[in-house]
Amino acid sequence: MLRIEGLTAEVDGKPILKGIDLEVPAGEVHAIMGPNGSGKSTLSYVLAGREGYEVTGGSATLNGVDLLAMEPEERAAAGVFLAFQYPVELPGVGNANFLRTALNAIRRGKGEAELDAMQFLKLARARLKELQMSEDMLKRGVNVGFSGGEKKRNEVLQMALLRPSLAILDETDSGLDIDALKIVADGVNALRAPDFSALVITHYQRLLDYIVPDKVHVLMQGRIAQTGGPELAKQLEASGYASVQAAA
Amino acid sequence: MNTVVHSGAEGFLHRFDGLRARLPGQRLAWVQALREGAAEQFRAAGFPTRRVEAWKYTDLRPVADAAFDEALTILGDGEGLPAPRGERRAVFVDGRFREEHSSLDGASFAVGSLAHELPRLESRLGALARPGEEALVALNTMLFEDGLVITVPAGIAGGVLELSSIASRSERPSAFHPRHLIRLEAGASLTIIEEASGPEGTRYLHNPVFEIELAEGAVLTHARIQREGVKGFQLGTVYARIEAGATYDNFTLNAGGRLVRNEIHAVLAGPKSTCHMNGAQLLRDGQHADTTTVLDHAAPDCASRQTYKTVLQGKSRGVFQGKIHVHQVAQRTDGYQMNQALLLSPEAEIDSKPQLEIYADDVKCSHGATVGALDAEQLFYLRARGIPEGKARSMLVEAFLQEAIEGVTDETARAALEEAVAGWWSKEAA
Known part of the structure; x- marks a missing residue:
């Protein structure tokens, strides 16, 4: 399970996270909602270990392992997967080479045998089919020339291959049409298992129709202002974040 | 004696x-x-x-x-x-x-x-x-x-x-x-x-x-x-x-x-002749490498392509000077020149001097130059997928060089170049 206690962090000396307390038990999917600037993306970057996001206090552990002490690649090997809000383009790096290098790095970390090119291709093709993605995507540069929807599907493809124990989806729904949204949601739902948990960060309730969360947290000004069940998302959709602000 | x-x-x-x-x-x-x-x-x-x-x-x-x-x-x-x-x-x-x-x-x-x-x-x-x-x-x-x-x-x-x-x-x-x-x-x-x-x-x-x-x-x-x-x-x-x-x-x-x-x-x-001049400079501490090209378009309907990439480590210095001279007779010239440098150290230095002299009026000629460090976002993206930092850096350096090497159409020559680049990098990373 993911356990975050009293987490504070700043960017360029400016406090963004002001004491986050959050638990996501294994097997559960939690949503984090909140207005722009509330710290949603900062939380995801802090958990993944991005440079420039300085943790000033508190802790974050995954299955008892201190995430904050690790390099980004070590966190990935420990089971953390961040689906980026804006997946990065890597011209000159072939998608197949990228996916296989990542998968083998993770497998090495878990003490599993690495996959050769043929074994990898077989696995990748199966996942591509599930995500209704063209095999052509393996041959292209990572995210290069991909549409917004293709980039997000490529994130879900990576997640499906790497099989993390904690997936953090940072506004994966942004820029997706309804069909792509369903495919992405199906990809996440397919990973649901007793040893998998997910943190779904979203601005809108729409995604949560397809990935139904066990709990919804509202992040306001760097703190969790309210926690509830799936119905909280619907309530926010109707009345906006101002009602939470008033209650907090 | x-x-x-x-x-x-x-x-x-x-x-x-x-x-x-x-x-x-x-x-x-x-x-x-x-x-x-x-x-x-x-x-x-x-x-x-x-x-x-x-x-x-x-x-x-x-x-x-x-x-x-x-x-x-x-x-x-x-x-x-x-x-x-x-x-x-x-x-x-x-x-x-x-x-x-x-x-x-x-x-x-x-x-x-x-x-x-x-x-x-x-x-x-x-x-x-x-x-x-x-x-x-x-x-x-x-x-x-x-x-x-x-x-x-x-x-x-x-x-x-x-x-x-x-x-x-x-x-x-x-x-x-x-x-x-x-x-x-x-x-x-x-x-x-x-x-x-x-x-x-x-x-x-x-x-x-x-x-x-x-x-x-x-x-x-x-x-x-x-x-x-x-x-x-x-x-x-x-x-x-x-x-x-x-x-x-x-x-x-x-x-x-x-x-x-x-x-x-x-x-x-x-007429209708073609010149490709591509290259890569891979420099370690203390090295100095200079690529200087002078290309004369002296006939009509010719095409030229130049892509040079320089990767610099430590206190190394790279130079690119590229002059394209399009003579008056060289109508419908198609010329392209790009040189890019990747600085892996704050002590490295690159000097870049592209030069176009065009005397024909119906000409398509472009050139460009970029200098930069490894992209922090790209590096984080690779590491967030579990790829260790050293490997991530080498993937990005190879990707940077790829554009120049993929222009080599002869497969034996391209394989030899790719092998030489990989050899340089593995020595570098060791």
């Missing part, structure tokens, strides 16, 4: 005086005249200083200040020769052709030692080289000892030929000045994979000059892999004349040497 060792231009002129009776062609009046004329030019010019515009960013004092022996006197045995890549190879040790290490049997074209062929080369040697313009070419003309002469007859596909040059281990710094003459007759083709290397601890100067003549419709792929020893100097000059419909495809990898210059003068002399 005198034991006084001179440095600088004077040292070379002094040795020319001592060696002239032993250099190849001493009985051929035209060779003698060529050497004497070049000696006068070199005497007048000396080693270029940074006051000379073409040498503004490359300081030759480390070369000029060294005192070299001519390789004639210290010929080594070919130790450290890399394994052959294919069937045919010409091997040069300290600038001299070595038949016992070479394998040229069964070639579908004429190939052999310049020293041996010299009596038949009056019309070719010096046809393109400009010792009056380039001082180092004057030095080469004065002192050339040997070289490779290639003539591919019309319509013949010559396949792949390796040209290996090694410097031998020596206590005393040596200098060698090979002259290579390459001619492809109409419709002929050839791939040359040239690899220059040397021992780590020896100081030497490799000063090769190429004269390349491509007749109508000929296609030459010229992959140059420069892996000179860490104390080696290579100052190379390539002249290429490209006739109608012919293609010259040059890729130069600068990965070794202490101070290196890759200078290319290419002339698109006939």
